[in-house]
Amino acid sequence: MNDFFLIHGGSHGAWCWEGVIRELDRLGCKSRALDLPGGGKDSTPRAGVTFESYVSAVNAFIETEDLLNFVLVGHSLAGILLPNIVAANRERIRGVVFIAAFVLEQGERAIDLIAPARIPEYYRVAEASSEHSIMLPYHTARQRFFSDLNDTAARTAFAKLTPQPLAPYLEPVQYGASSISSISRYIICRNDQNLPFDLCRRFAEKLGGTIEEIDGGHDVMLSKPVELSALLAKGMKDIAEQG
Secondary structure (H helix, E strand, O other): OOOEEEEOOOOOOHHHHHHHHHHHHHOOOOEEEOOOOOOOOOOOOHHHOOHHHHHHHHHHHHHHOOOOOEEEEEEHHHHHOHHHHHHHHHHHEEEEEEEOOOOOOOOOOHHHHOOHHHHHHHHHHHHOOOOOEEOOOHHHHHHHOOOOOOHHHHHHHHOOOOOEEOHHHHOOOOOOHHHHHHHEEEEEEOOOOOOOHHHHHHHHHHHOOEEEEEOOOOOHHHHOHHHHHHHHHHHHHHHHHOO
């Protein structure tokens, strides 16, 4: 049994969960993470990465590793994947956690839910890239992702970021989040500079499950791994008590 399966967001990789995995292990919870195609150490050519590439990779990992009875956790952009993953693995999954994550209904696209002022930037940067991907400069990533890290930690994390393919933002999702609201929780990061509090509150209400908050910026798994792990473990205990 693996208690948690952790899915990273855009430009990140499995590396961002390392502190959380260690802390969950200390709390007696087992967890796993993977690099999505083109992310982290994965060598998939980014020019061909799509929404379906992500879903297929996650489903294959669940099947290959025979993950059972686990809580699926998605951060940021990974939120768009979670309903599809549950649809393919419902008998294996006992709960879902969205952390500062996008929440889409059937037919919606992630690109349409980001701040309108950022949309031209996404297209401009992707079109200038041979991989049709986005790579934020340090000062922008520092402000959006790493606002509550010191500069040394922020630069260390930034060095691990990889360009984010634009295609997954542009594809309408097949399954909406309302289909999994009964087994879902949403964790809002109070100091999030990438997906602001009010936006995440709307996402959480749209999801319709349990809503929780944590002090921290967008990359709360880096800045507050102990506190985030405690919140995840508490949720696991709540699930067990509910049967």
